[in-house]
Amino acid sequence: MIAFFAAVLPVTLGASLTTSDVWIIAVIAVLLLLLSFLAMAETALNRISITKAQSLAGEGKRGATVLLELVREPERFLNPVILAVNIAQVVQAVLTGVVANQLFGATGVVIGTILNVGLFFVMTEALPKTWAVLYPERGALLSARPVSWLVRFWPLRILSKMFIGITNWIIPGKGLAQGPFVNEAELLHIVHAAANDEVIEHDERELIESVIEFGDTIVREVMVPRADMVTVDATASVNDALSAVIEEGFSRVPVIGHGIDDIVGLVYLKDLVRAFRRGQTDEAVSRLARRMHFVPETKKVVDMLREMQAGKFHMALAVDEYGGTAGLVTLEDLLEELVGDINDEFDLDDPDVVSLGGGAMRVHGRMSIDELSDVLDTEFPADDWDTVGGLIFNMLGHVPTIGEEADVLGYRFRVDRMQGRRIMRVRIAPAPPEESADDVGSGANVSSVNIGTSGVGSGGERRA
Known part of the structure; x- marks a missing residue:
């Protein structure tokens, strides 16, 4: 940029390059390259997890061992890198202003500032960070050793600690949280997104979800x-x-x-x-x-x-x-x-869910509330019960008879089969929107239950 000014405008503005101007321009170019590298390093290192770094180290990748040391303690490299970026930015901006003023005066400073902002954004922000996002592993491995050397530079390390100490004094607190940074719901959302983007198969998504829910099941x-x-x-x-x-x-x-x-x-x-x-x-x-x-x-x-x-x-x-x-x-x-269910050649085929058409289905009374919620994509309550039969018992408040119904969250549950006092089969269908418990005659035997959703249990009961 400065070289462009020096080549094009000296005749117009009566300026000429001196030896000191050439050295300043060279320093500015070096600083721009340094800023570009640090921007790439910061982005790439922040996109590498400990697990990924361990995998790279296990594969024997060059620089992976140093990379693993850095990502295990990100504050070790992050603060010195940010401070180095700030120092380089300030020095580069000052030197650009000085040489532009010497060559072209006040007009050159204004033009130089405008062009410097554009050049700085492209060369030291957009270009290196975009490359680091596209190739995080290459960027992290390439920058691991230089950043490690930078972190060992004791003046920079001392200055960064001092400035962080001042920051903590201004904004007192316990410092950065140590995690976890992703909760279970966010992790499940990531798995769903990965399946939708075909990064993983849907069978793999179901298995991952089962493993996550496994820890909460009793x-x-x-x-x-x-x-x-x-x-x-x-x-x-x-x-x-x-x-x-x-x-x-x-x-x-x-x-x-x-x-x-x-x-x-x-x-x-x-x-x-x-x-x-x-x-x-x-x-x-x-x-x-x-x-x-x-x-x-x-x-x-x-x-x-x-x-x-x-x-x-x-x-x-x-x-x-x-x-x-x-x-x-x-x-x-x-x-x-x-x-999922493990059946051998001697097991009788007795599915928990049988589709009846028109949005209706027949389910087993001991089907878990969690499975029903997944099938109907509705969070049914699971307060003091774990199964569909338990839900109906608690909603009705008595032992039901065959044909008795209850409306729950827009669905009508009808008892189709009993064995003694046990609910064996339940028919579930969307509740007619125009009907309510007050509109239905006594022969319909419907209990309209208004309930809110709550935590849903997981798992199901099966034969030994």
């Missing part, structure tokens, strides 16, 4: 409820127990004493077969029972999974706060929370 949400548990009596013979286990298709079942709340152990199919082959068909099952593991129903499933891995067992009994049997949880139940 045993009560995935266990087989006590009403669905298959058990054998401790006094039953090996022959009778073997027949029951084969009929149900399980490899292990709990053994009960005086009732469902008196679990005395766990019997394995292989132990029953072994006893049968030895001719011990009339022996009591209690003699073959192994130790049963007991866990609270509020235990986190991630802890439950670790405990099963460490203890090398596949089944545990969930107990409630009173010590009674709440349900049964298996390793398969935990894994299904991550990868």
Whole structure:
């Protein structure tokens, strides 16, 4: 820019370059290159995460080790780099004004300032930062060593610490937060965006979401409820127990004493077969029972999974706060929370959701509220219940009868099938907008429930 002025305007303005002017122009050019490099370095380094730096270091990339040291403590390089940028900007602007004034006077200073702003924006802001955004890894690896040398320059390091100390004195506080800088909701949004942009597959998105939600799920949400548990009596013979286990298709079942709340152990199919082959068909099952593991129903499933891995067992009994049997949880139940239902060739096809057309569907009463919320894209409440059946029980306030209905958040829930006092099947359809509980005759048996959304549980109950 200054060279352009010196070549074009000296005749008009009667100016000529001196040796000192040439040196000043050279220093300005060097400062512009330095500013361009620092802008690229600052942008590239800030776009590299610790995980990415560790990956680059693991691949043996040149400069990756130094890069990892920098990104682990970003304040070590960020403050000195910002201070170096400020110093270079001020010096470059002053020198530009000085040489422009010497060559062309006041008019040259005005023109030089205008051109300097444009040149500064393009050469030291837009161009290097755009390149760093496009190629963050190359930029970070290229700038890691020079920035590390800059950080070690003790006058710059001392000055940056001094100025930061003055800043902290002016604006007192606890300093920068150490994280986490992304919460769970933001992370899920990032995963959704990545799937929509085809960065990851939708199956991968579902798996990532399952892993994130896995940490918030408790045993009560995935266990087989006590009403669905298959058990054998401790006094039953090996022959009778073997027949029951084969009929149900399980490899292990709990053994009960005086009732469902008196679990005395766990019997394995292989132990029953072994006893049968030895001719011990009339022996009591209690003699073959192994130790049963007991866990609270509020235990986190991630802890439950670790405990099963460490203890090398596949089944545990969930107990409630009173010590009674709440349900049964298996390793398969935990894994299904991550990868979805695991069915073998002998499992009966009994889907939780059956489409009926017209926006209606029939769901299982023990379908989890979390799954229903995902299917209908509506946040249904999950205060003191985990399943669709529990939602209807709490909304109606009594044991329903077949055909009884309740409106919840714009959907009409109708009980289609009962088994004793248990809700087995529920039909869900959009509630007619023109109808309300006051408009419907007594024969319709509709309860209109006005509720707000709340936290939604995750997981579901499955057979052992």
